[in-house]
Amino acid sequence: MAYTWDHLHLRSLDPETAAQFYLAMFGATKLPSTEANGMLRCIVDLQGLKLFIEQVTPETPSAPEPPYRGLEHLGLAVNNLDQAVSDLESKGAEFLVPPRTARPGIRIAFLRGPDNVRIELVERTAAE
Secondary structure, three states: OOOOOOOEEEEEOOHHHHHHHHHHHHOOEEEEEEEEOOEEEEEEEEOOEEEEEEEOOOOOOOOOOOOOOOOOOEEEEOOOHHHHHHHHHHOOOEEEEEEEEEEOOEEEEEEEOHHHOEEEEEEEOOOO
16 A cells, blocks of 8 residues: 655644735745535645645634644655744744754754744764
8 A cells, every 4th residue: 555645734723824825935826716514624734745735713722732642743845944033033933942953963943833833954964
């Protein structure tokens, strides 16, 4: 049995605004929206990663602050972390964790996405 990637499902009070974030910040492509159980579902293609962003009601609880079990963040690879951070800050991104070295050859930073989704930027270089 072979398994292949299909999508990552996010929930949002405002899926249109959330979708626009991924388009503006990361150059994602907007795909046709659909409806699921009477709620709007925006779909974006983030460099081959399909994000289903489904509308929820205001009564839907928010995810807890990390750390917690389960899906904790979305990780995006970059070639130049400092340049990526500068670019995203110029677009209004809010960084939760500034660029830092996690271990030799790995630099990371975290920003806040819509609906408090944590997005990690990862720069991998040859460990010295």
